[in-house]
Amino acid sequence: MRDAHQSLLATRVRTYDLRKSSPFVAKHFPQFYSLENWGGATFDVCMRFLHECPWNRLAELRELIPNIPFQMLLRGANAVGYSNYSDNVIEKFCQLSVDYGIDIFRVFDSLNYLPNLKVGMEAVGKANGVIEAAICYTGDVSDPNRKKYDLNYYTKLVDELVKMGTHVLAIKDMAGLLKPRATTLLVDSIRQKHPDLPIHIHTHDTAGTGVANYLAAFEAGADVVDVAVDSMSGMTSQPTMGGLVAALQNTKHDTGVDLLKVNEYSAFWEQTRLLYAPFECTATMKSGNADVYVNEIPGGQYTNLQFQAFSLGLGTQFEDVKRAYTEANKLLGDIVKVTPSSKIVGDLAQFMVQNKLSSKELVERVDDLSFPSSVIEYMQGLIGQPPGGFPEPLRTKILKGKEKYDERPGSSLEPLDFKKIENELKKKFGEEEIQECDVMSYVMFPKVLEEYIEFRKSYGPVDCYETRIFFVGPKLGEPIEIEIEHGKTLHIVVLAISDLLRQSGEREVFFQVNGQLRSMKVKDTAASKDHKVHPKVDKNKKEQIGAPMPGQVLDVKVKEGDQIEKGQTLLVLSAMKMETVVKSTLSGKIKKVHVTSGQQVQGDDLIIELELT
Incomplete structure (x- = not known):
């Protein structure tokens, strides 16, 4: 309910459809270790694109699924945002998350930077959540030529996380780079040093090796693995639930999950997924692809990177973007790639394609280039310190005298005054519009929260619409039902839409609500846009x-x-x-x-x- 649609559908699945499937999950899959349904990109996308409150989503799902632990993805000292926050923000965020229904927190840092991980782990502990600290996997421990991220690197990292008090260890393979041999080596090495430590494996099936990795993981001593229901699995998503359940039947690792119920659950999402066709990653990816072992693009980033490329006019050059992603990673020093570090690599890759730059040309022209903000902030040290340090002299040349930071980015930040922010928001939007959770949403994404509230005030609770209506609107004469609260349903039929009223830029819409004829004037924003052509730059004129x-x-x-x-x-x-x-x-x-x-x-x-x- 989180990473599958983040990886396949640009995180666009709505609470409306998650609610519909929740009672079935609660009834037929109570033996799940956990259900991951929150955190990561879902928090941002809920407000920005789906016009929903992410906290309400969590509370509604908790009510419908009371019997399975809920799990979220926490970006260490970044919580669910892309910036660093003062320590009291992370503590408050974790406590609110527990209050709304989260049980298990998978805590990671995009650079495996221990000081950032410690902040998140301690905050989860204070909130009485289950601490599942993650090592983010990159490289290939089965390849003796890949020396930067070898077995020694990972086992030392695990030792530190155990000392810091983790309850469960997650191996977070966000790009799907594990291979069966590497999985065996990694899990076995950790198991030998920490025989009682629960081990949870997360991977993506981009290359198609996911189930094989999980079989190897179980044999080596892993306890839990992440899967997605069949119709939402594979490629940049997680390995198939049904496939793994079937593969383990009549073995010592038999899950006991009813395969027929998995098939029934999968059938629901197979039909529902059709509603999200515009967001499919299959625009360029029709099957698994082992080129992930070269470009190392995380599964959760793939579709968003694709949408970014289209918005930047690079849609037909996505293969170039993937190649540039490999080069950008090397330029940055071969870093661990997961939000927000993966975004930095992606931004630099698209910057290189946009400006037709090879790695060599970028280095040669570094003094004249205007780099993406995320790259500059990374080089400053504002998301932490990467393994092996920053690449020099590239770092110094990109920064052009800007300050460098060598300590934990959030360590010098003053505690945030939540009451002050709440009062400011209430003054701006009204007392009745602001809840405690809105204050936290504002701290994470100020502009996004403000736009979400303005939209909510203008259009009401659009999360009540069925998904097709939400994305494309009703057809003329089509009866639609909208349940605005339990037991209260509106029956609406759109009857006619007038021609554009030129002076006002509006159209008059005629419709019925529960049999009563009504009309209203609606601004046609598409028709009223200013279509003036902006002048283009003359590349022969330096000025x-x-x-x-x-x-x-x-x-x-x-x-x-x-x-x-x-x-x-x-x-x-x-x-x-x-x-x-x-x-x-x-x-x-x-x-x-x-x-x-x-x-x-x-x-x-x-x-x-x-x-x-």
Whole structure:
């Protein structure tokens, strides 16, 4: 209920469909170790794209499934966000999560950086949650030529996590890089040193070796593995539940799970998945692909990286993006790749493809390039310290004098005043609109939470709509039912929609609600958009600076008449959570600024004109 649809459907599965399947799960699968249904990208996407409250999702599922432990993915000192937070934020977040229904916290850090892991583990312990600390797996322990992440590296990491008080150990293979031989070596090495430590294996089936890895894991002494129901398994998702259950029947590892019930559960999601077709990863991936052993793209990132590529105009170059991902990883020092470090590699890869840069060309032109914000922040040390340190001299050249941090990023942050934030939100949106959980959502994603509340105030609880209606809207004359609360259902039929009213940009919609005829005027945002063509940059004129990618202008840092130096920041662009700082390649005076904050631009749109000095 989390990673499968994050990996296959860009995390777009709605609470509406999870609720429908929950009673079946509670009745027929009570022996599950846990049900992972929260954390990771679900938190952000719930608000940003599905217009739902992630906390409400958790509470509703807890009510429907009272008999199976709930598990979430916690990004250590990042909680479910992409930034570092003060320690009291992580503690408050974990306590709220327990209050809403989470039992087991899989705590990881994107660089396996122990100080960040410790913050998350201690916060879970204080909240009386089950601590499942994770080692994030990369490389190949069965390959003697891959020396950076060898068995010694992982066993030492496990020793430290045991000392820090983990209850369960997770081996988090987020890209599906484990091979049966490597699985055997890794699990057996840990089991020999820690005979009583519960071991939980997580992998993705990108290359198609998932079930084989799990069989090897059980033989080597693992206790728990992650699967996805058959119709939501395979490729960048987890290995198949039915396949594993069948493979273990009549063996000493027989699960006791009823295969017929697995098939029935799978049939529900097979039909439901059709509703999410626009978000399928199968636009470019039709089958398992062993190239993951080369590019090492995490399963949960694959579809989001694909959507980012399309939004940046790189949809037809996704194979180039995957190749660049391999190069970007090497440039960054061969790092562990999982959110947020995987995003950094992805941002750099797309930056390289967008600007037609090879690794060699990037290094040669580093002084003239405006790198994505995530890459700059990584090089500063703002997500932690990578194994083996940062790549030099590339780090120093990219930072161009910016401060470097060698301590835990959140260690110097002051405790956050939650009451102050709550009062500010209530003042802005109204007392009745803000709950305690909204304050925490704001801390994680301020702009996303504000947009979610504005949407909720304008349109009400759209999570009540069935999924097809939510995504595409009703057909004319089609009767639809919307249960707005238990026992209260609206019967609605859209009868007619008027032509566009040119002056107001509205259309009049005629419909019935419970048999009563009504009408209202609705703004047609698509028809009222400004379709002016933005001028393109003339690449023969050095004084013209263009947008390096499509996106939204977040902030303009200069104004007309300003004297600027080469390398000075001009503005900040954002596209699909990827931010890029645009710097001047020349010194001069700002002649004209062609964009404003909030404006959408395309690649090579003219943004700044200079007078050269």
